[in-house]
Amino acid sequence: MIVRRVSPAVLISTARDLPALRAFTPRGQKAFLALISGATNQRSQRVREAIVSRGLLAPKTPADKLVGLLDDPDLTPVVLKREAIALPKTGLTYALSPLPGAPGLKRIACTVAGRAIPLDIASSLDARAIAARIGDALASVPAEVRAQLSSVFVSDAKNPDDDYFTDLYGVQVLAAMGCGKEGRLHVFPEAMKQDRDTFVRNLFHEAGHTFSIRAWGRDEAGAGWNPWRAAAAEDVIAPSYYATCSVHEDAAETFLLYLISRGTPAFKEYQAMFPKRFALIEGALARANR
Numbered sequence: 352m353i354v355r356r357v358s359p360a361v362l363i364s365t366a367r368d369l370p371a372l373r374a375f376t377p378r379g380q381k382a383f384l385a386l387i388s389g390a391t392n393q394r395s396q397r398v399r400e401a402i403v404s405r406g407l408l409a410p411k412t413p414a415d416k417l418v419g420l421l422d423d424p425d426l427t428p429v430v431l432k433r434e435a436i437a438l439p440k441t442g443l444t445y446a447l448s449p450l451p452g453a454p455g456l457k458r459i460a461c462t463v464a465g466r467a468i469p470l471d472i473a474s475s476l477d478a479r480a481i482a483a484r485i486g487d488a489l490a491s492v493p494a495e496v497r498a499q500l501s502s503v504f505v506s507d508a509k510n511p512d513d514d515y516f517t518d519l520y521g522v523q524v525l526a527a528m529g530c531g532k533e534g535r536l537h538v539f540p541e542a543m544k545q546d547r548d549t550f551v552r553n554l555f556h557e558a559g560h561t562f563s564i565r566a567w568g569r570d571e572a573g574a575g576w577n578p579w580r581a582a583a584a585e586d587v588i589a590p591s592y593y594a595t596c597s598v599h600e601d602a603a604e605t606f607l608l609y610l611i612s613r614g615t616p617a618f619k620e621y622q623a624m625f626p627k628r629f630a631l632i633e634g635a636l637a638r639a640n641r
């Protein structure tokens with residue numbers, strides 16, 4: 352098959368005029384155009400490539416082929432940590448010092464930018480190496496991520512909830528980390544197998560759970576989440592496949608995307624794709640800072 356080269360500008364203006372686009376809802380049209388228009392992010396690039404390689408710029412392209420691009424599993428990232436957005440550089444350092452720990456745990460004080468986040472590490476583990484890894488990760492994230500965390504617990508056993516979430520989401524879940532309303536980050540052995548980039552991105556995601564539970568509640572069926580559900584419906588597309596598993600995952604993935612793209616050209620592109628969710632994150636961040 353010969354794939355024509357089409358410049359993004361020509362592709363976008365041609366797609367904008369496709370008769371099939373009129374079959375979309377107004378929200379769907381907006382989402383579609385935002386999805387294909389991102390100049391720098393990988394997801395928009397992949398969708399544009401698919402439009403060309405699948406021959407979807409022809410005037411007779413059926414509407415369902417275009418609609419399908421909005422949640423095409425081959426074009427939607429499974430989890431955002433695989434999206435190639437560089438980690439922000441904070442230039443911060445961390446300081447560690449041992450403290451008396453509870454039975455079975457080594458406690459190490461970890462301080463980043465004046466914020467103390469104690470680490471409780473299972474005695475069977477290499478506390479020095481693990482503390483260095485977590486200190487580095489905490490120094491690599493924006494203050495809004497650290498602000499969610501009160502302490503870190505590093506376990507030498509897998510998360511007992513893995514089986515429950517595997518059933519609930521219908522995908523194999525082997526948690527690397529978990530964090531609830533109280534902000535105690537649980538780190539499981541799976542996390543120690545991750546590369547630094549994945550480990551740090553996971554930290555954003557978990558802090559996103561704490562942040563969103565504080566903002567909208569623990570019960571995902573609760574009225575507190577109504578604004579989020581409405582926002583997600585208006586945005587139409589999801590930040591990742593994993594985000595579609597529950598509103599909690601949707602919020603955690605959006606929090607990650609918002610903070611990791613902030614200050615980069617991709618931020619405005621993602622803001623155009625997820626305008627309502629980004630506005631909710633922005634509002635909740637502003638309230639948390641007051």
Ligand SMILES: [Zn+2]
Pocket residue numbers: 556560599600603
């Ligand atoms: Zn999650």
